Amino acid sequence: MIDEIIFEDVGLSFGGREIFKSVSLKIKAGRVIGIVGQNGAGKSTFLKLAAKIIQPDTGEIKIHDEKFLSRAEILHRIAAVTPEMKIYDDLTAEENLNFFSRLRGKILTAEKIFELGGRVGLDFEIFGRERVKNFSTGMRQRLKFLILLSVDAEILLLDEPTANLDDAGKKIFLAEIKNAAQSGKTVLLATNDKLDAEACDEIIKLPII
Amino acid sequence: MKLSNSRLFEQGAAIFRKDFLIGLRRRASFAAMAMFALTSLAALSLATRGEILEPKILAALLWVVIFFAASAGISGTFDDEETAGTLSTLKLYAAPQAVLFGKMFFTFASLAALIIFLLPIFLVLFDCGVEEIFLLVTTIFFGAVGISSAGTLTAALTTSATVKGGLFPILLFPVTLPIFLPAIRLTEFAFAGGECGAEFLILMAIYDAILITAASILYDYLD
Numbered sequence: 001m002i003d004e005i006i007f008e009d010v011g012l013s014f015g016g017r018e019i020f021k022s023v024s025l026k027i028k029a030g031r032v033i034g035i036v037g038q039n040g041a042g043k044s045t046f047l048k049l050a051a052k053i054i055q056p057d058t059g060e061i062k063i064h065d066e067k068f069l070s071r072a073e074i075l076h077r078i079a080a081v082t083p084e085m086k087i088y089d090d091l092t093a094e095e096n097l098n099f100f101s102r103l104r105g106k107i108l109t110a111e112k113i114f115e116l117g118g119r120v121g122l123d124f125e126i127f128g129r130e131r132v133k134n135f136s137t138g139m140r141q142r143l144k145f146l147i148l149l150s151v152d153a154e155i156l157l158l159d160e161p162t163a164n165l166d167d168a169g170k171k172i173f174l175a176e177i178k179n180a181a182q183s184g185k186t187v188l189l190a191t192n193d194k195l196d197a198e199a200c201d202e203i204i205k206l207p208i209i
Numbered sequence: 210m211k212l213s214n215s216r217l218f219e220q221g222a223a224i225f226r227k228d229f230l231i232g233l234r235r236r237a238s239f240a241a242m243a244m245f246a247l248t249s250l251a252a253l254s255l256a257t258r259g260e261i262l263e264p265k266i267l268a269a270l271l272w273v274v275i276f277f278a279a280s281a282g283i284s285g286t287f288d289d290e291e292t293a294g295t296l297s298t299l300k301l302y303a304a305p306q307a308v309l310f311g312k313m314f315f316t317f318a319s320l321a322a323l324i325i326f327l328l329p330i331f332l333v334l335f336d337c338g339v340e341e342i343f344l345l346v347t348t349i350f351f352g353a354v355g356i357s358s359a360g361t362l363t364a365a366l367t368t369s370a371t372v373k374g375g376l377f378p379i380l381l382f383p384v385t386l387p388i389f390l391p392a393i394r395l396t397e398f399a400f401a402g403g404e405c406g407a408e409f410l411i412l413m414a415i416y417d418a419i420l421i422t423a424a425s426i427l428y429d430y431l432d
Contacts (some may be wrong), residue, residue: 053301076212080301086294090231102223103302105216151302 009059032181034200035190041206043190047157079153081161089133104151137164158189174199220303223373224311229428242282249274254334267397284377287368316358340402348395351413355388362424
């Protein structure tokens with residue numbers, strides 16, 4: 001299990017604009033880490049850096065379990081809910097869930113699907129066989145979150161995950177990520193939502209350089 | 210920790226199954242390939258007005274139709290996912306090699322279905338007999354493998370290009386040319402009968418293997 005993500009003197013620029021300059025910090029597993037900052041501060045970029053999806057221009061990011069892990073080793077231990085990551089409109093909710101779970105080697109039984117659906121407030125009895133293109137934005141978000149829970153990843157990247165959820169959905173979501181963190185997962189939550197930020201165990205505030 | 214071959218195979222099979230389900234539901238790429246093939250065949254048939262064409266010409270016509278019909282369908286292999294925003298999700302959850310081979314196998318299956326649909330119509334419209342059916346099937350198999358592997362890699366390469374519509378056939382044609390030349394020759398032999406050099410088949414098989422290996426190596430660098 002991953003125990004620590006270490007940023008060592010990390011710098012990154014996009015299109016001539018410096019986003020991060022000499023960032024050094026440690027992120028411990030088992031806690032919900034909130035990443036906050038104004039629009040353009042680099043919250044989404046920070047998540048991608050932390051999971052080694054993108055590489056810094058300077059410095060190094062180290063991810064550690066019993067040893068330091070390479071980028072290839074880390075990628076299949078990540079799951080994410082981000083605005084740019086979409087699910088398949090032409091598949092049903094159940095097909096989407098089964099597809100992404102299978103990619104991570106998990107075979108879900110019908111009972112497990114109903115149980116997971118119940119946890120995020122998505123009734124698979126009613127919506128399981130419906131194509132995702134008929135879903136509202138909030139229901140899609142719940143399904144994306146359900147996929148994230150089903151694959152049992154070690155690093156959870158969450159970018160504005162409660163943006164389209166109603167209050168009940170937000171509460172369920174925040175309770176689930178707390179549980180995930182308590183089970184030893186590394187949870188990174190980029191948000192501008194006050195309720196989300198309050199649920200975090202630790203906050204990293206990103207300034208605009 | 211690298212993914213085992215069985216996990217890669219499972220991921221590739223899941224991607225193939227997903228593409229097949231979506232392909233059946235949307236039918237856009239199947240329809241594009243089938244309509245292009247039918248339109249070209251009808252135009253060629255009307256232009257030749259029932260003339261009996263030489264096997265050499267018939268073989269070339271068959272592969273021209275296959276190439277352009279395949280281009281119409283294959284170009285969307287990655288593009289549809291990129292447009293829908295699902296490609297980044299897929300790349301996060303699956304290994305790059307599984308994405309490549311799942312899509313390559315789906316492209317091959319689509320192309321095989323197209324050829325099964327197209328070939329009988331071609332043979333009837335051009336009143337063309339087949340002397341060596343086994344040779345024809347083998348040639349089409351190796352040809353389809355080559356077009357699928359080159360097409361899938363080219364589709365991945367052109368996904369982020371702004372002029373992908375024009376770029377795809379331009380990039381695909383030179384890569385597939387070494388498949389078409391022996392394929393046309395072998396198809397001519399299959400239509401006309403007679404002695405045929407096995408070296409053409411061996412050449413196609415070797416080139417297919419090179420294409421698949423190169424695609425597998427190069428795809429890792431496209432991330």
